[in-house]
Amino acid sequence: MKELISKADVLLEALPYLQRFRNQTFVVKYGGSFMDSTDPEVRSGVARDVVFLEAAGINPVVVHGGGKAITRAMEVSGTKANFIQGQRVTDEATVKVVDQVLSNQINPEVVATIKSLGGFAKGFAGTEIFTCRKLWLTGPAGEQIDIGFVGEVIAVNTAPLLECISQGITPVISPTALGEDGHVYNCNADVAAAQTAIALKAKRLVFMSDVPGLMRNPKDESTLISHLRTGEVADLKKAGIVDKGMIPKVDSAVAAIKSGVDKVSFIDGRVQHSMLLEVFTNSGIGTEVVL
Template sequence: MAESIVVKCGGSTLKELSDSFFLSMKLLKDINITPIIVHGGGPEINALLNKLEVSSEFVNGLRKTTLEVLEVAEMVLTGKVNKAIVTKLQKAGLTSIGISGCDASLLKALPINKAQLGFVGQVTDVNSEFLQQLISLNIVPVIAPIGIDDEGNHYNINADTAAGAVAESIHAKKMIFVTDVPGILKNNELQKVVTVTEINEMINDGTIYGGMIPKVKAAIKCLQGNIEEVYIINGKGGNLMAGGELVGTKIVKVKELVTAESVKS
């Protein structure tokens, strides 16, 4: 099977994803790396909730999901947002299919805390065999983070959580975290490789501040299991590939030490 890489697209960046982003996904596929896209859709969900006058609140950063809120979230995520991404991928020359975690029980889930959060789920299992079948057919999966349990109940799942679970299930070693910034900047210079320790130091000294803090923290959360590298890239413009490499900041657990002896070997 070809190598796969999980691409997490946050809801706040979806409208700003450029044509070059989707062409970059095609370039990945051309070098035998299949992107698996997991997306959010918070702003679109908010807009429809407001339009329908459905009240919604956040508890510890997660949207409390009543059945009414769930219905709206599922409508937006599996319908409007999911199919918009599929359309743009196919325009870029990729055969793509939009699915939710309910299809083929892709994302099995259970409630995190039903009393506090309602139908907000945590992933308990991923149908990786189904993903492998799609990839073997040269299909790029686009996944909406709605999960399902054995009784057929549906759950709203945080997109970062869903992306991490998918990556772990297929033993991916890399993830791409798509945002609206080019990466981590220090003294106006793009940092090509940073460790988790260095990021924490930059948060403490104010180099990373404001809205960038939750972005890098979400990316760090993805460094679990087999995942060794997470790239923060800009989805808004510019060619994301340069010589076959992703342009942005690569976050690693620990930097490899390059010594004279290792170079000789």
């Protein structure tokens, strides 16, 4: 009987969140090594949470990554991956591999997994949804560095996404985009997810990866920053706590918050039901970013 009562307590704890978030849009950035896991429970765990959100009356929108799968595909084709300042150098041959892996391999897999668990999903190549401008890096002497077909999302075609939401279908989007020159570009999935959240006026933005959240010492999980205000970010950058791959993630979070998203969360997709723990419990998990 005690076990049954404890289950009821869990449901009651979730009740105010279920009431608050019903009919709200949540954008989920789906990435990390858990996508490559050989354990089917790990691979399907995030998708199961997405299906739960659907069932709870929340409107999830998924933007997925796939960097490791791209690197593997390049190795098979005999092309070596090259990175500058954490950004993949993407020539014409590489962008074709990127587009193939993200839009024609990973995207259908994510859609199929959600459907296999009883959910509703529709896949979109990022080129159908995102418009971008070419991204230039800045070198140590202030010079511009050309890294090829790498773009920064500047516009989101919300019409097909809103159509899906109105029908209770989860859009699943790859992080490619159409450039102003008509070419396909590889884009940072964190930035794409944030721009999607802003364009859809989402309630929440959730970044799922394979780390517990933002930590003061990346090698020590006890240094996890559980609560972060946007005004603290500049000092964390100066201290080197936010650097490399975390910079676009945190910058995107700040942009989303300043554009009206209530809260941004960085959570570990390897933890079973981490998204549900973050959304439907009082304590939450990972790092939450607020204004």
